[in-house]
Amino acid sequence: MTQPRADAADALAELGRIRLDEITLDDMLHRVATLANRSVPGSRDVSVTLVRGRAGWTAAFTSELARELDEWQYEQQRGPCLDASVSGDTISVPDMAVEQRWPGWAQRAGAAGVASSLSIGLPIQQSVVGTLNVYGGSANAFDPAAIEVAEHFGAYAAVALANAHSYDSVAALAGQMQEAMRNRAVIEQAKGIIMGERRCAPEEAFALLSKISQDTNRKVRDVAAALVARAVEGRPRRG
Template sequence: MVVADTPSDLLTRMTRLICRTVDGVEDCGIAVMHHGRAVTVACSSDLAALNDEIQYAAEAGPCLQTLESGSAVQSEDLTDESRWGRYPAAAAGGGMRSVLSLPIDAAEAGRGALNLYSQVAHAFDENDRLACTEFAGIIAGVVVATAHIEANPTLAGRFRQTLVHRSEVAQAVGVLMARHRCGPEQAFPLLLAGRERGEDLYAAAARIGASARPQS
């Protein structure tokens, strides 16, 4: 028997499809507003997830600007970027150079953002932008189709878990800052580099955070 993908599985597959088919895109994430907070609902890799998490921690970045404005926002080289506080330095420290956030207009379901990342400066040309704008329209249709999140226990659980992950990432970054006597710009890449074999970003964050708690 073939089991149908859940909406979150489908969105994750979409991010990976974008990376495979659009030349300039190396990583990709999808964020939406949920009860006034930005939440990443799908991403192609841990590096994409980390870049979204850096923006949430900094409370600034192209994703958040797109969610607020409903317009496309681009940085062609994060190493030469003066917007968004500490986000550019932290993202560049983790290897990112180009970012393009495109609006997802999901009508009554609210705004979203399709976040495109590359480790190369000036990565996205007009063809990439047009192709990803079409993908954003398809993604909007998926989000609209699952607009009643509270009535969908799978998606509701996904949102709750995402907010737990955000708390764990923040705690892990604080632990790494204390251990290495560094700022968040250096701590976020350390989190990605500190994964053990088989761990994803959030499992590593939970482990690092737990390691700093007093043992009972």
């Protein structure tokens, strides 16, 4: 069932109310695609392309058709969504039937019922760029007013996506740091056990852990955790 059109201002306001500490990056991307599909006049389907280096992928989409049209471009390494992600510009395909820049893709899109498209560049950050891809069911589906709405929405979405991506990256880094601290703690505990048993220096204790790791093809952290666990199990209980 087709969803009713949403006022662009209401859609942007809804996007602005999203709290990044209460939503994942994937959820944010899906929300952007859904709101864009509801707010851009003439839109049939929407997807969000992200590009890192030479690799592109569809991070959110409102239909399988949108995802398939994106993925064809990734496979061919050419198409409006990829060009817009590089330039940061808006690329319009008013009529797939007469499109000459990407004839193969245009023919495929037209056969699937997509007759026009907009690709709005989203300069998220240096390492990751993207596009908001808006697909129309009829030729010339996007008049100047619709293009303006899409561009305003894309600019707002780019900021939201950049913030969400930064928040997600910081959260991931914090998790990695916590894991590293836990790993270091258990390794230090294991070194202490070896030093107590062998009366050796910290360097020698770590060298022994490393040798066991290499001989058993296990991570140093796993070797250390096993040693600590055995020491705890072998400790006499009080009481």
